[in-house]
Amino acid sequence: MHLGGAGEAIMLNSVNLRDHMLPHPTKVGADDxxxxxxxxxxxxxxxGVCVVDSQDNLVGILSELDCLRAMLDSTYNRTSPGRxxxxxxSDNLVVAHPNEDIVDVxxxxxxxxxxxxPVVENGKLIGQITCRQLLRAVQQFAQ
Incomplete structure (x- = not known):
């Protein structure tokens, strides 16, 4: 994968996702x-955060926008924001496996x-890869 601009070319070698993921992603429970x-x-x-059940199985993803929607709904309807x-x-969640190629992801x-x-192994949430981790990986290879 070639990345770069202004005449710069950065070659990002293919590497294992496990080496760059956040090993302990921020998470909440569905009933929170x-x-x-x-x-x-x-x-x-x-x-945003990963949503897990009591066995650390990934059941969803909650973003800042989802929270904002909940707060606006509760204000409009004069109810509590909910769970x-x-x-x-929670539908069609796309996850990564820790041994996937970081470039492909x-x-x-x-x-x-x-x-x-989210990075899932044997059904359990074990990490997360974000744009920030990807930028760090590119930066490491550029040095």
Whole structure:
């Protein structure tokens, strides 16, 4: 994969995703309140979190936009914001395996316009790859 601009070419060798993923992604439970999830997102300075069950199986993804939607819905309807399960994305989740090629994952994330991808092994959430980790990988190879 060639990356670069202004006449610069950076060659990113194919590497294992496991070497660049976040090994302990920020996560919440599906039964957590939206308010709790918002605190986790804000306190950890992330744009979204993985949603897991009690055995660390990935069941969804909750973004800042999902939380904003929940808060606006509750304001409009004059109700409590509800639970994570009510607003998380849970259908057709795209995940990565830790042994996937980082270049392939990066290209797929770009094509789907996604900023993060949970990393799952044997059904369990073991990490997450984000645009920031991909940028760090590119930076390491450029040096």
């Amino acid at each position: 309140s939206i308010a709790e999830a918002m605190h986790v997102i804000i306190d950890n300075k992330v744009s 994570v399960r009510d607003y998380m994305a 990066a290209q797929d994330m770009l094509s789907k316009n996604k900023r993060r991808r």
